[in-house]
Amino acid sequence: AYTFSLLMKAYLKSGQFDKVKAAAHDMKIRGIPLTNHHYTALIGAYGRQGSMSEMQQVLGTMDFDGIPKDRTLYNALIYAYCRNNAVEEAMRVKDDMYNRSIGASGAVPMDPSLRPDPFTYATILDALGRREKFDEMAALRTEMLEREVPETTGVCNVLIDAHARAGRLDAALAIKTSMNAPPDVITYSTLVLHLNRASRSDDVALLVAEMASNQVRENTYFCNALMDAHRKKGDVEQAQALKDRMKVSGIRADLVTFNILLDTYVKAGRSIEALELRDEMRELGLGEN
């Protein structure tokens, strides 16, 4: 069962949804009972492919087999609803979880472990954020406060991203300033990305410095966001300098990094350097692309 759990997780992560389903099928044939871990992966696969009716069938199977659903599975379910434009339904699941956690759902037995957690709220907040439903987001934050669900770094990142994407940069910065949880590399890359798009380079510089003093390590995503800003300005020197800095700091360049660099070189008419990048990609095992 553990082997299948690992397999299904890997398939889900790499977008091979049919293989997740095939693995579940394989387990049934072999008579290996599926657990919440397997069902969570299955729900993730169905949610990402938009197969809502098949997902409902899986939920029915769990009920039929008498397998109680745990919080992580419900969170995955909420994610699936959110991805498929059913935020209302996601909210309903979240409320059911809460009611069951306090024993307020009638004949259904109480289960405190079903209490909605920061993941639950982050998922719904993200869906609301992508739809720019700021009032509903505020209401959810109030609910979190009442129910003593902590605003973790992940939750704050979702809030910051929602505001920043909508161009509400100062609101986004205000959340970062007031958050109790420590900002992480995602917090900084979200802000830096959108501040750069708004040409607020002074704020970017401040954040980059703050990040260093907070000992938050840059990663590939973060550097790619910076790199793209250089590309948009046509700043080949800065892009090159960043690429070198990444190498020195041991930050892996990925396909995105190279796409940005290629475009930067080509637009600057430096096709020889662009071609050299191809060799470098091969050395890093990115040549197939």
Next chain:
RNA sequence: CGCAACGUCUAUCACGCUU
């Protein structure tokens, strides 16, 4: 029993899909 890890959320370019 305790502790830890693990399955669920959030950030980057392009392409493609949908509009």
